[in-house]
Amino acid sequence: MKSLKIAIAGLGTVGVGVIKILEEHSAMIAARTGRRIEIVAVSASNRSRDRGIDISGYDWADNVLDFAARDDVDMVIELIGGSDGVAKELAQQSLSNGKSFVTANKALIAHHGAELAQSAEDNNIAMRFEASVAGGIPIIKSIGEGLAANRLTKVYGILNGTTNYMLSQMEATGKDYGEILEETKLLGYLEADPSLDLDGIDAGHKLAILGSVAFGVKTDFDNVYMEGIRRIKLVDIEYARELGYRIKLLGISSLSDAGLEQRVHPCLVPKSAPIAIVDNGFNAVVVDGDYIDRTFYEGRGAGEGPTASAVVADIIDIARGRSGPAFFVPIGEMQEARPVSISDRNGPYYIRLHVEEQPGVIADITAALRDEDVSLHIMLQKGSEQDGTVYVIMVTHETHEKRVMNALDQIDSLSSVIDKPLAIRIENL
Amino acid sequence: MKSLKIAIAGLGTVGVGVIKILEEHSAMIAARTGRRIEIVAVSASNRSRDRGIDISGYDWADNVLDFAARDDVDMVIELIGGSDGVAKELAQQSLSNGKSFVTANKALIAHHGAELAQSAEDNNIAMRFEASVAGGIPIIKSIGEGLAANRLTKVYGILNGTTNYMLSQMEATGKDYGEILEETKLLGYLEADPSLDLDGIDAGHKLAILGSVAFGVKTDFDNVYMEGIRRIKLVDIEYARELGYRIKLLGISSLSDAGLEQRVHPCLVPKSAPIAIVDNGFNAVVVDGDYIDRTFYEGRGAGEGPTASAVVADIIDIARGRSGPAFFVPIGEMQEARPVSISDRNGPYYIRLHVEEQPGVIADITAALRDEDVSLHIMLQKGSEQDGTVYVIMVTHETHEKRVMNALDQIDSLSSVIDKPLAIRIENL
Numbered sequence: 001m002k003s004l005k006i007a008i009a010g011l012g013t014v015g016v017g018v019i020k021i022l023e024e025h026s027a028m029i030a031a032r033t034g035r036r037i038e039i040v041a042v043s044a045s046n047r048s049r050d051r052g053i054d055i056s057g058y059d060w061a062d063n064v065l066d067f068a069a070r071d072d073v074d075m076v077i078e079l080i081g082g083s084d085g086v087a088k089e090l091a092q093q094s095l096s097n098g099k100s101f102v103t104a105n106k107a108l109i110a111h112h113g114a115e116l117a118q119s120a121e122d123n124n125i126a127m128r129f130e131a132s133v134a135g136g137i138p139i140i141k142s143i144g145e146g147l148a149a150n151r152l153t154k155v156y157g158i159l160n161g162t163t164n165y166m167l168s169q170m171e172a173t174g175k176d177y178g179e180i181l182e183e184t185k186l187l188g189y190l191e192a193d194p195s196l197d198l199d200g201i202d203a204g205h206k207l208a209i210l211g212s213v214a215f216g217v218k219t220d221f222d223n224v225y226m227e228g229i230r231r232i233k234l235v236d237i238e239y240a241r242e243l244g245y246r247i248k249l250l251g252i253s254s255l256s257d258a259g260l261e262q263r264v265h266p267c268l269v270p271k272s273a274p275i276a277i278v279d280n281g282f283n284a285v286v287v288d289g290d291y292i293d294r295t296f297y298e299g300r301g302a303g304e305g306p307t308a309s310a311v312v313a314d315i316i317d318i319a320r321g322r323s324g325p326a327f328f329v330p331i332g333e334m335q336e337a338r339p340v341s342i343s344d345r346n347g348p349y350y351i352r353l354h355v356e357e358q359p360g361v362i363a364d365i366t367a368a369l370r371d372e373d374v375s376l377h378i379m380l381q382k383g384s385e386q387d388g389t390v391y392v393i394m395v396t397h398e399t400h401e402k403r404v405m406n407a408l409d410q411i412d413s414l415s416s417v418i419d420k421p422l423a424i425r426i427e428n429l
Numbered sequence: 430m431k432s433l434k435i436a437i438a439g440l441g442t443v444g445v446g447v448i449k450i451l452e453e454h455s456a457m458i459a460a461r462t463g464r465r466i467e468i469v470a471v472s473a474s475n476r477s478r479d480r481g482i483d484i485s486g487y488d489w490a491d492n493v494l495d496f497a498a499r500d501d502v503d504m505v506i507e508l509i510g511g512s513d514g515v516a517k518e519l520a521q522q523s524l525s526n527g528k529s530f531v532t533a534n535k536a537l538i539a540h541h542g543a544e545l546a547q548s549a550e551d552n553n554i555a556m557r558f559e560a561s562v563a564g565g566i567p568i569i570k571s572i573g574e575g576l577a578a579n580r581l582t583k584v585y586g587i588l589n590g591t592t593n594y595m596l597s598q599m600e601a602t603g604k605d606y607g608e609i610l611e612e613t614k615l616l617g618y619l620e621a622d623p624s625l626d627l628d629g630i631d632a633g634h635k636l637a638i639l640g641s642v643a644f645g646v647k648t649d650f651d652n653v654y655m656e657g658i659r660r661i662k663l664v665d666i667e668y669a670r671e672l673g674y675r676i677k678l679l680g681i682s683s684l685s686d687a688g689l690e691q692r693v694h695p696c697l698v699p700k701s702a703p704i705a706i707v708d709n710g711f712n713a714v715v716v717d718g719d720y721i722d723r724t725f726y727e728g729r730g731a732g733e734g735p736t737a738s739a740v741v742a743d744i745i746d747i748a749r750g751r752s753g754p755a756f757f758v759p760i761g762e763m764q765e766a767r768p769v770s771i772s773d774r775n776g777p778y779y780i781r782l783h784v785e786e787q788p789g790v791i792a793d794i795t796a797a798l799r800d801e802d803v804s805l806h807i808m809l810q811k812g813s814e815q816d817g818t819v820y821v822i823m824v825t826h827e828t829h830e831k832r833v834m835n836a837l838d839q840i841d842s843l844s845s846v847i848d849k850p851l852a853i854r855i856e857n858l
Contacts, residue, residue: 021578021720031645031762032577130575136721138575146559146567148461149450149741216460274727277703291450291734291741292565298703299724309720312578324749333460 003036004319007067009090010079011044014104014131016051017308018077022315023053029312033319040072068093075100075318077311083107095119095127102314104131104307110205113212113219114334117326127326128314133206134159134283136299136306138313143213143287144328150289152214156252156429157285158278159203159210159264161301162189163229163249167237167266168279171246176234189281199228200249200264207251207262214287215255215337216329220262223339227265231422236352239380239393240268240424243350246276250427258344260337268350268426274298275429286429345401348377348426353392353411354419357384361416365392368410372403389418395426432465433748436496438519439508440473443533443560445480446737447506451744452482458741462748469501497522504529504747506740512536524548524556531743533560533736539634542641542648543763546755556755557743562635563588563712565728565735567742572642572716573757579718581643585681585858586714587707588632588639588693590730591618592658592678596666596695597708600675605663618710628657629678629693636680636691643716644684644766645758649691652768656694660851665781668809668822669697669853672779675705679856687773689766697779697855703727704858715858774830777806777855780823782840783848786813790845794821797839801832818847824855 008015022029022037030036041059043066061067067076068090076094078101080087087108094101096119103109109116109129120127130140134157143152158164162184169180181198184190196202208221229249240247245268253262269276274296278284283301288294300306327334355361362381369376378395385391396404408421437444451458451466459465470488472495490496496505497519505523507530509516516537523530525548532538538545538558549556559569563586572581587593591613598609610627613619625631633653641648658678669676674697682691698705703725707713712730717723729735756763784790791810798805807824814820825833837850 017720025578025580028580029578031758034759136724138571141575142567142571145746146570146742147738148745149454149458149738151454151457272706274703274706277701277706289738291446291738293729293734295565295726295728297724297726300722305720305722309576309578309718312720313575316577317574320753322751329460330463 001030001034001036003038004074005038005040005072006075006077006315007041007043007061007070007073008039008077008079009043009064009067010081011042011051011055012079013304014307014311015044015079016053017304018079018311019053019055021308021312029316033316035319037315037319041067041070043067064090065093068097068099073099075102075315077315078103078105079311081105081107083111088112091116092119095123095125098123098125100126100318102128102311102318104129104311106132106202106205106209110208110219110221113209113327114331118331120326121331126318126323128317129209129326130314131307131310133209134285134299134301135303135310136301137283137285137297138310139210139285139297140213142297143210147287147289147292147295148328150291152287152289153256154252154254154288155210155214155285156250158248158275158283159206159251160197160200160249161281161283162191162197164278164282165189165280167229167232167247167249170234171237171241174234177230177232198230200226203249203251203264207253207264210251210285211253211260211262213327214253215260216327216333217255217260217335217337220260220337220339223260223262225263225265225342229266232266235391236422236424239352240350243268243378243395244271245269245426246271247424248275252427255337259340261340263342266424268424269429273429343402343405345425346398348398349396349404350424350426351394351396351408352422353417355390355392356416356418357388357390358416361414362392364414364416365411368407371410372407374399374403374407430459430463430465432467433503434467434469434501435504435506435744436470436499436502437468437506437508438472438493438496439510440471440480440484441508442733443736443740444473444508445482446733447508447740448482448484450737450741458745462745464748466744466748470496470499472496493519494522497526497528502528504531504744506744507532507534508740510534510536512540517541520545521548524552524554527552527554529555529747531557531740531747533558533740535561535631535634535638539637539648539650542638542756543760547760549755550760555747555752557746558638558755559743560736560739562638563714563728563730564732564739565730566712566714566726567739568639568714568726569642571726572639576716576718576721576724577757579720581716581718582685583681583683583717584639584643584714585679587677587704587712588635588680588730589626589629589678590710590712591620591626593707593711594618594709596658596661596676596678599663600666600670603663606659606661627659629655632678632680632693636682636693639680639714640682640689640691642756643682644689645756645762646684646689646764646766649689649766649768652689652691654692654694654771658695661695664820665851665853668781669779672697672807672824673700674698674855675700676853677704681856684766688769690769692771695853697853698858702858772831772834774854775827777827778825778833779853779855780825780837781851782821782846784819784821785845785847786817786819787845790843791821793843794840797836800839801836803828803832803836
């Protein structure tokens with residue numbers, strides 16, 4: 001039995017999980033692949049940190065780039081992270097030197113996926129990144145292989161477990177954003193750069209990858225519209241519930257004659273939608289296609305086990321001899337899609353205004369909406385807060401994004417309006 | 430570009446769907462596989478039936494077995510159905526003659542999967558059956574490849590769309606079983622032999638396949654416990670709802686030190702469980718593994734589009750050069766698992782009794798339960814029916830299946846008990 005020799009770059013949570021699986025399930029994996037998976041070397045920024053596992057049996061490299069040059073390495077596993085720097089160099093050098101390449105790095109693939117896939121293709125070597133999106137769900141394989149008979153039209157989902165946890169906790173505990181943010185920090189759930197979670201960037205990376213695999217278009221992260229959850233207040237969650245909705249941070253990508261739409265932002269989704277009950281650290285993805293209609297996938301989004309499971313699934317696939325293009329079509333067949341701007345969105349909106357209670361406020365607000373032709377479906381105002389201010393909640397009929405934003409700019413300039421008005425897009429999925 | 434030449438046996442809904450996809454998406458599929466998929470011949474029991482598509486461009490075979498012998502056929506697609514007879518012969522002959530073999534036939538794989546996989550292995554040829562379970566969900570690929578890093582412990586789900594439709598409709602319309610059965614017949618949703626749906630046999634076939642793929646054990650359909658939905662009354666659905674549950678026909682398979690458990694029967698599942706809100710023609714599968722924890726998949730269970738999509742996904746996989754064992758491990762590595770009997774189940778039970786309202790009835794019933802050590806958690810009795818009879822609904826604490834069934838036998842022999850008592854297993858998933 002010829003072994004497959006791998007080198008692991010990065011020994012954080014995921015790297016440790018990969019080693020655990022490969023050690024614990026070595027016989028099972030050998031039976032499934034017909035090959036023994038052999039870890040020949042590991043590397044990380046800190047050699048001596050206690051990781052709860054013994055790595056003394058593996059060769060240590062101070063410089064991960066050595067992996068790309070070693071003759072005794074068949075495959076490099078990149079678990080370092082970051083869109084550029086050493087992760088990118090390692091990818092490029094590994095592929096150029098004919099090492100197959102597996103990564104969990106969403107930033108790397110979102111930014112440089114097409115370029116790296118080209119290099120893999122040129123060198124006739126496999127590159128895989130199942131773990132980069134929704135670790136617990138084999139969503140990239142499902143889209144690229146399981147649903148390959150379909151022309152896919154839309155893919156969307158809850159792609160960031162941390163913000164989903166925060167929104168779930170706000171609803172469950174009745175605590176406001178700031179308090180839950182502090183708790184989430186203490187739990188260690190936030191990325192080292194919290195903006196990646198809170199501003200929707202992590203979800204944006206994942207969405208760019210999903211859209212690319214689903215539609216056969218080159219990853220275009222620069223044109224992903226991203227808006228995070230920082231402006232969501234408890235009052236929004238409570239009014240949403242009263243209106244029959246829940247608030248979720250969704251990534252939505254669709255390809256139509258108009259072009260490629262890619263957007264990450266909080267949404268009001270109907271309580272009864274399957275995605276509405278996906279809570280806490282879970283991820284979920286919905287894929288629409290012309291023959292399957294709609295399919296739905298849910299699993300844990302992060303953590304040692306699920307992400308490591310996805311990395312090892314890629315290793316197993318390659319050990320089984322599966323090759324083929326990283327994005328499931330040759331780079332030459334991938335389209336460059338025209339981006340659709342968020343300002344072209346049509347749909348209903350939830351609007352939250354925080355105003356001083358004084359005569360004429362509502363008249364001014366509704367005049368601003370009328371001037372932009374935005375018609376209201378629901379308006380709620382339920383008495384004042386202790387400080388004499390009042391929340392005004394509105395739900396519009398289907399309308400054009402630009403009109404809503406223009407109206408909100410006008411409303412924001414009114415002296416009686418306190419906070420910047422907030423619009424949350426309603427997605428009747 | 431070398432074409433892949435296929436022959437399609439069976440031109441019912443699924444066969445027609447396969448032709449539609451291959452015709453409509455031929456360019457897309459060629460881009461994805463690097464090969465043109467060419468339909469060289471078709472066959473069905475009736476040549477002239479109007480199928481809504483033109484099949485005059487394809488060679489017609491009066492005898493499907495000819496496909497296995499033709500030099501110009503690389504792959505045979507079997508969409509005839511039935512566990513034996515011509516479907517099995519076609520499978521055997523195709524594999525022996527080195528044709529790759531794709532089927533949607535759950536009965537064939539549930540009964541003869543291991544034998545056919547052995548033949549595929551002996552002839553070094555691919556056999557695939559993604560469409561045999563939950564067409565709209567790529568569940569076999571997800572389990573066998575996407576989750577291959579895990580030791581899987583349990584797989585369960587809603588595997589039969591027709592009975593799920595019937596249960597959903599009973600709840601939605603407040604009509605009783607008999608009326609919904611008639612409506613379902615008129616809609617053409619039932620198999621030609623309705624027992625396959627109503628008695629859980631179709632779900633049993635699918636469960637045997639899922640368990641085999643998930644646990645690497647040989648399909649053992651003979652040891653699947655099957656109980657259908659014929660005894661479910663509207664009153665059960667209503668009481669279940671009141672108790673915080675919904676009734677679903679589940680297939681449940683698990684592998685433990687005790688052996689392989691495989692059972693299909695109606696269950697009370699908590700309203701809040703993801704599987705509880707899967708309605709009408711949808712299927713859903715939950716897979717538990719040691720590193721992924723829990724993953725959930727939902728999609729359309731049947732119909733032209735989803736099932737044909739799964740068949741074509743298999744064709745694409747093989748066209749891409751993917752081979753490997755049909756059950757994802759070589760037959761020699763597959764275990765023969767000791768079956769666990771349904772009578773070894775432990776858990777809570779919902780019990781529905783229909784009795785004449787007379788003194789001493791409840792005393793006799795509770796005495797029978799006491800004699801078997803079955804303790805009650807809840808008991809509901811809400812006034813009499815118009816005919817003076819009364820429903821008594823009980824929920825037990827966790828107990829042993831044998832004890833419940835013994836107690837119900839005793840209760841059944843009481844003169845005041847009208848219908849045969851019904852127990853529905855409660856699964857707190």
